[in-house]
Amino acid sequence: MSRPDAPSAETTPPTVTYSFDRPTPTNPRGDDVPLTRDHIRAAAEAYLARHPCEREGLAGLLAVLDGPGDPSSRATLPGHVTCSAVVIDHGRRVLHIGHKASGKLLTPGGHPEEDDRTLLAAALREVSEETGIRSGHLCLTPQFLGEPLDIDVHDIDANPAKGEPRHQHFDFRFAFYLTAEQPPPLELQDEEVCGAQWLSFADVRSPTLRAKLLESGLDGRPEPVNASVLIHDGQGRYLLHLRDQRDGIWEPGVFALLGGGREMGDLSLEATLRRELAEEVPGLEPADLTPYAVEEATSVDGLAVPIQVYAGRWSGDPDTVDLQEGVLLRWFTPDVLDRLCLSPGTGDLVRRHSAQHPAVGSPPDGVRLLRHEAPDGTELHIVGVHLYLQDEHGRILLGLRHPDSAYAGNTWHFLAGHCEREEVISGLVREAKEEAGLIIEPSAVELVHLVHLVDSPGARPRIQLVFRARSWLGTPEIREPDRCVEWRWWKPKDLPAEVVPYTRLAIDGILAGRLYSAMGW
Structure with a gap:
């Protein structure tokens, strides 16, 4: 069997390692x-x-x-x-x-x-x-x-x-x-x-x-054995595939890239990808398929799985595609990825590609892209809202994030969420009720700290707003067990070692009377 096509040095960035699983041969x-x-x-x-x-x-x-x-x-x-x-x-x-x-x-x-x-x-x-x-x-x-x-x-x-x-x-x-x-x-x-x-x-x-x-031709050099595709429309949108939510499906219910494992009859990894697309979404044929990146994934047996990620353009209506596997296909812009349950690594790939390939032309009818509303040179930010609660003993409320959480698993964090299309205090009040069953009056809230954060090179920067609630009704409950598994009150001097870094930075700033911190710049 012939070797798969190797990505060229000009088109493929260095290998990126992700820790996620994908079905393999x-x-x-x-x-x-x-x-x-x-x-x-x-x-x-x-x-x-x-x-x-x-x-x-x-x-x-x-x-x-x-x-x-x-x-x-x-x-x-x-x-x-x-x-x-x-x-x-x-x-x-x-x-x-x-x-x-x-x-x-x-x-x-x-x-x-x-x-x-x-x-x-x-x-x-x-x-x-x-x-x-x-x-x-x-x-x-x-x-x-x-x-x-x-x-x-x-x-x-x-x-x-x-x-x-x-x-x-x-x-x-x-x-x-x-x-x-x-x-x-x-x-x-x-x-x-x-x-x-x-x-x-x-x-x-x-x-x-x-x-x-x-007689095998084996040379000892690892090569990709899976292929997936980052489909974009050239105008800032990326096509993601929602996987089935049922037994026997790896990573059920998450948005991921289309693709799959190489089979013995595939003459190249591009052939693997085109076969997978024909099986999963007949009629969807992206143009200009180009090797973009190599992911290092982990198979169900724990094997390392190099995955060749291609980039390709398509601008059709996903509702007209005859989807054979999964639940749905949808277009998304990078600014909403944090609101989705994603296959690990997918968000970083999309954001990196978006930063390297700015959108050109006008957005499709009915599609609103925030990047086109901002003056040239503006860097759009993600806004997060965080609740800082102290009880009568001076202890601070933190939640232990679920081990499988896409962000900061097994780590203690503020009650927090992303600001949707709403005023930030309204977003905080909503998150407090949704995540912990706490009732907070907007008039009882004050801003006590802001962290200007960059998680990693190339990631979209974030403005993390931390609000103190002077009063509230209710006892913290586990309302979203897939995200938070425990609420606990901590004395500031006895915080656990496993605290989200910018959470610890914000607590230190609040206790010192500072209103602003920066991290990752």
Whole structure:
């Protein structure tokens, strides 16, 4: 199979790392499914489609798959399935470990276990247990994706101590690249492993694996295996896809980019993207597709997943598209992204592209773009409202944000929100009721601090307004458990370590009598 098209240095910025998950060829559905006979058969048939001449040699495996026993169980005789990880470094060397029981140098591997969802997941677990190399150190190869590189049949001697007769292992071997230039330090499993070596392809001990590697074209260099597209209309709008809210869907109910994982028949990553678009949104064909950025995502099995993000132009009506997957498509401008539940990293990509590609021309009819209302050179700001409450003991109210929150998960923060099209004190009163069930009269509110904030280079700046309520009705309640999991009163001198940085800055300023702070400039 040909290599995917590599992005050029002129068009692709440096790699950006995000921590989000996206279904990959490892498990396209993204859900938790036990290892099944059908899954093993599909992996075997995919391998035999590459190597039809080996069907006779794998007759024993096929017989086990047609038999009554669990193909992945040790108890299934005269043979059963095992899994191995062929870990390849940037120098085209393969990791081997000394196997104490046999005295041989082998690639890491072993028997599937009950919790293994796929054969590939079993191989990843084995390499982690035996060598300490975690899934996040590895990525799939574009040549093989989640299909086995080799299926080896070897005899296992009888083991009277375990009551095991002589039998066969049908070993599914999966290829992985190391993501880093240098292999991570190994943590060898003392019970089963004695030493480790990195061997060149020509020195690999298994004859069948050695032959496959020498003819594979594997070069040890990670490449993107997924593709997504940042669709814009050239006038400041970006098209986002709302994912289904149901079981079996990865990251349900969030807005994300269109795209998906490479399949074996795709000749390039652009071909992957166009196939995915044809499957998800037939008729939507963005023009001027250009490699824009590379994301580093994480698969359902914890693998590193390089994703090639393309940029493309389209200006159609998303309601006229025959959407086959997800809930809806909508146009959004960067200034409203903070009000959406986004797939992590999506907001940063959109804002960066928007800053690099200013809108041209007039907005479409009925679309109101704030950037066109501002004088040239004006930098639009996001306005946040924050509630500063102190009880009769001088303690300050903070909320612990949900661990999965898109912003500041597991961190303490003011009761806060973004100002919508409303007067800021009205926004504060609304947020207090929505988030904590507190009733505040506008006349009881005073501005006590302002933080002028830039979260990161290229991000839209923010004006964070902090208001004190001199009185209120009610006791703080958890009204939005997906955002806040606990309200607690803190003495100023005993604030927790995990406080949003600009929240701590604002508290320090209020206690010192200052009205203004700046951060990130």
